[in-house]
Amino acid sequence: MARLDRGLTDAAFRLWIEKEVPTTLLGPILTCIPNDPCALDVQLRKGGVLQVYHGNTSLLRIKTGKSGELLQLDFGSYESEVAKLDSKLRGRWRIDEAEDLSRQLCRVLPTLAACVGRSYYQNRKEGFWENQLAYTHGRGWRADKEWLVIDRQAVVGFDSGAELNDTVGPIVGRHAAALESLIDRQPRRWAKPKAVGNELDLLAVNHRGEILCIELKHASNSEGVYCGPFQAAVYRDTFHAVAESIVPDLDRLVRQKVVLGLLPPMALGLMPFVKLPVVRGVLAVVGNQSREVQRRLRLCLDSCEYVEYWQLDD
Structure with a gap:
């Protein structure tokens, strides 16, 4: 389970x-x-x-x-x-x-x-922005903000390696193949397919009772940006597959974090889920990208099963 x-x-x-x-x-x-x-x-x-x-x-x-x-x-x-x-x-x-x-x-x-x-925080890249969003949309969240971060580096656990492989293996394989196919069709190979890790950057919920799987990238990491939609799709499909099992865990996590002062009390207004939640995949990119990077990213988004794209100001 x-x-x-x-x-x-x-x-x-x-x-x-x-x-x-x-x-x-x-x-x-x-x-x-x-x-x-x-x-x-x-x-x-x-x-x-x-x-x-x-x-x-x-x-x-x-x-x-x-x-x-x-x-x-x-x-x-x-x-x-x-x-x-x-x-x-x-x-x-x-x-x-x-x-x-x-x-x-x-x-x-x-x-x-x-x-x-410096590469961990002071360079104002991905690590810096994970901390920023975990604060502004987590501990410092207000009810007028659309989404609440409830965890970072989120990992779904399974009872056995076999269950992990049976659940996640086909999902990773499908999206990895889609990325590889896209890259192979290009006149010049401008990205190397990246293995998907098991830690989701930011796990969030919104006012509509939906789970958001947010993959965070900095614009300076162009190859990471290209792989981002496929990574977000993997996490979305994984969390969708296990949503019924983990909904009680999410509720418990939010309640503990509120009491411990790691989330504001108003976060309880988003819990518990009243029905099995929709799970959405999001690629959030911080910073400005060149026109060529934007063009390639659009190809990736169009080749990926639907993933939302958010542009965040640096």
């Missing part, structure tokens, strides 16, 4: 509310870079993990476990850098120490964000 496995266990969620962790830990982390409210984005992940993104790099994973009583910090490839910044920032904390942990993280995270490679 398919699932969108995100969030805390019920026991951990109740404990976090009781201990006021959203106020003592998450709130300060999200605002610890005051001159840039989009710089850090916190998302719920499989197995009760909270992941702190700075663009398209993960600065920190906070593992909560089943009970939520212990917090395990994982800075991944930034462990050595964190040790230089604060040698006393230990890896394991009790939930009752959340306020002290918050103070230490708020000292470390801004410096850590400032020293990571």
